[in-house]
Amino acid sequence: MSFSNYLETKILDHVFGGTAYTAPGTLYLALFTAVSSGETGSVTEVSGTAYVRKSVAFTTSGDTTSNTAAVEFDTAGSNWGTVTHVGIYDASSAGNLMAYATLSSSKTIESGDVFRVPAGDLDITLN
DSSP, rough: EOHHHHHHHHHHHHHSOOOOOOOOOOEEEEEEEEEESSSTTTTEESTTOOOOOEOOOEEEEEEEEEEESSOOOOSSSSSSEEEEEEESSSSSSOOOOEEEEEEEEEEEEETTTOEEETTTEEEEEEE
């Protein structure tokens, strides 16, 4: 996953500018059907019956952080489209995009499908 410009600026200001940054208490996984540059306003988040962002927690080891537990979205009540990317937000709706990534393979979500991310499959690495 890549950091968004929002998060990059917050971290740089915190470390080098002396501006305190408080990490969000809860992070949320979002599904995208399109991303033009990875930044807010250029992503198309899934919409459809029963779609809501899901909370996700991470564990850090060395230079990598990964999702602690599996993330499971509710059963799609309508066709959600083809999920091509995921993003991490600091709010359950609206909020700030923190990080985003392209899926290794896209997944078409139709009514009755469930989108799952196994534990340890969302990796963010700084190197």
